[in-house]
Amino acid sequence: xxDYPRRGGPTVLRILxxxxxxxLREARGIxxxxxxxxxxxxxxxxxxxxxxxxxxxxxxxADLLTLYGVSAPAERAPLLQLAKEANNPGWWHRYGDIxxxxxxxxxxxxxxxxxxxxYELQFVPGLLQTEDYARAVVRLGYSxxxxxxxxxxxQIRTTRQERFTSPGAPTLxxxxxxxxxxxxxxxxxVMRAQLKHLIEVSELANVTLQIVPFGAxxxxxxxxxxxxxxxxxxxxxxxxxxxxxxxxxxxDKPTDVDTYMRAMNNLCITAERPDDTARYLTGxxxxx
Numbered sequence: 580x581x582d583y584p585r586r587g588g589p590t591v592l593r594i595l596x597x598x599x600x601x602x603l604r605e606a607r608g609i610x611x612x613x614x615x616x617x618x619x620x621x622x623x624x625x626x627x628x629x630x631x632x633x634x635x636x637x638x639x640x641a642d643l644l645t646l647y648g649v650s651a652p653a654e655r656a657p658l659l660q661l662a663k664e665a666n667n668p669g670w671w672h673r674y675g676d677i678x679x680x681x682x683x684x685x686x687x688x689x690x691x692x693x694x695x696x697x698y699e700l701q702f703v704p705g706l707l708q709t710e711d712y713a714r715a716v717v718r719l720g721y722s723x724x725x726x727x728x729x730x731x732x733x734q735i736r737t738t739r740q741e742r743f744t745s746p747g748a749p750t751l752x753x754x755x756x757x758x759x760x761x762x763x764x765x766x767x768x769v770m771r772a773q774l775k776h777l778i779e780v781s782e783l784a785n786v787t788l789q790i791v792p793f794g795a796x797x798x799x800x801x802x803x804x805x806x807x808x809x810x811x812x813x814x815x816x817x818x819x820x821x822x823x824x825x826x827x828x829x830x831d832k833p834t835d836v837d838t839y840m841r842a843m844n845n846l847c848i849t850a851e852r853p854d855d856t857a858r859y860l861t862g863x864x865x866x867x
Contacts, residue, residue: 588669590687715765
């Protein structure tokens, strides 16, 4: 636990600490009810802590470690330090007034992911958007937002993108329905610039981009867009992210993840080959 990752802000640190506390509890055969009583809480609070869904009080962690038989200072210190750092805000904290809490969780996971696989059927993924295209998307979703708020929302996207062009960048594999690259969101010139940007990023070593053509007909992921996040740290399981209008779902059960992984793999087979993406987008660009 000493070498836990610093990327991902509090989200990932809470998940890692929660997983460690769960392992310690189960190793001692202690129920969530017993653990909750020890910290003057309920079994549901213990469950939320172990899932990384809530912040941690250092006192609670210290009491749980005592209950779980972790008494050696050398063993307690890293976990107590992790509890302290798990309460530090991420870079997105300064946007807390315009970001819903459920999306802040995603930003933390995205920051820590070593690989992201995304399927989109309406918009270019935020990580691949140009600033003008991002403004058009923001204005569509937040029609009453002020210009200042629009720019701050665009800043969030550009900040997220920085990690994907920096040393040690994670892998991004995106599959887009042809409707995404045909729809002239923001107008003809904005869309032309966006298509040129997609052609450029498709050449990056850490980015794979595929297009599912209209001619492919129906496919296994017709239900909607989704993102699969994978992490290098063994303490973090894969997560499927499903965004809705006012909330989001985070699926980490192996059966759920496997279902979405199969759908993603089928999409990649149905889509045009990655080597053909630049040519395909160039053809669409000529039609604009």
